Amino acid sequence: MSDDLESDRALLERLSTAERVADILRTRILQGYFPPGDRLVEGAIGGALGVSRNTLREAFRLLSHEGLLVQELNRGVFVRVPTVDDVVDIYRVRRLIECRAVRGLTPETLLPGALDRMAACLRAAGEAEAAQEWLDLGTANIQFHAEIAALAGSPRIDGLMRRLLAELRLVFHVMDDPRRFHEPYVLRNRELFELIRAGDGPGAERYLATYLDDAQRQLLETYATARPAVRLAGAAS
Amino acid sequence: MSDDLESDRALLERLSTAERVADILRTRILQGYFPPGDRLVEGAIGGALGVSRNTLREAFRLLSHEGLLVQELNRGVFVRVPTVDDVVDIYRVRRLIECRAVRGLTPETLLPGALDRMAACLRAAGEAEAAQEWLDLGTANIQFHAEIAALAGSPRIDGLMRRLLAELRLVFHVMDDPRRFHEPYVLRNRELFELIRAGDGPGAERYLATYLDDAQRQLLETYATARPAVRLAGAAS
């Protein structure tokens, strides 16, 4: 009974204009419509979306705290360009969070919903791969790892992981050839899922550690060469 | 040479008005001037600080994303009142971060600066204890654990830990008798420091685990009874 009421709560939660604007911009950024390094000019975007500068600036502030935008005083806001150090740090934190989450596998943390959600991610990844939609494939893979972090059962970890993976998508946008960075991990995610479903915490942790090491290495190998290709300013239109 | 230039960088980084306002409010909140549950009215605070509502709202937004304030649509902003679940989650994440940081102790992570900073925190804690300044004692203890987290060498972990410990200070403000919650840990922090200085990672991790378990238990024991004592609205003046 009370569950029904709780489920209706989402409908009741209204969003402010700034939050809706932030949703739109977040989607555009993660889609690559606004690539890393792009400058978001208040006048142009505010005019296009039909919101005032003040409201738009609140949306900018929201996304800045998610790590997607950086604000430079008197210069404007830019889509963040993750550095090599950022990549290293992102994977350092991923190792910390994800390895701990799977190591502590217990029947309680493995609520049926968790496995179902992970399986859904793998299914979505398979469909994206078949359709050769590499951006969707990256989204599904990333969502899979968000579910792994969710095994820890911590709202704060969930929030950190969400920000982390959003940044990681920026990293992917810096480079071309998304297929190369996403496709190989479909199979590995499936194998990882099997270890988790079997409740083999230590095995999953070892598998995940090499997984993350490999991914980081592959990313860094091409990252230095790809960086200069990003234009540091300019309109997206 | 380049270090000198880097050190001057802080002086060069100007802050916007909203950020300066956020600094002031953050200090007030952590001092307890605005206790948890307090409502921060735009008109009153904006008038007192001499900033416009728009600027003040940007400051509110900053602090909301740090977890110190909560914004309720059309109702206003309030100093956050951490729940029992929050306390549990805060300590869950602390265990995750701090235990991992000390377990991975290596000569490289133990740069001389790290030990010096930790020793300075212990010194400050001793002085605060002697002066019976329990609020300062809590600050010093908390700073000590921020330095432990910093051993991981990760900017993102540092940021997470900073937010976490700010929330923890809110928890302390909910309850009276700060002495009871801070004084016993001065000694334990000293012992923990010795283990870290000796490079005994596993030993420090074990010590820290029981430390955090004890702290959480002690907090939760009195938290449920203390909660009702917090007034949910009212001016601080």
Next chain:
DNA sequence: ATCAGGGGATTGTTGAACAATCCCCCAATA
């Protein structure tokens, strides 16, 4: 090629205004 300076564009901040919403008090009713 480097440096100085000026004009234009953009941002930072404020103040005012209006609608929407909420909170509190009071009366009416069962």
Next chain:
DNA sequence: TATTGGGGGATTGTTCAACAATCCCCTGAT
């Protein structure tokens, strides 16, 4: 007594217009 319904005032959400401060780029002088 307890609950319901309805103002009235205060506060928030949002927009707009304006001005100062700052930055960027172009031009010209050395």
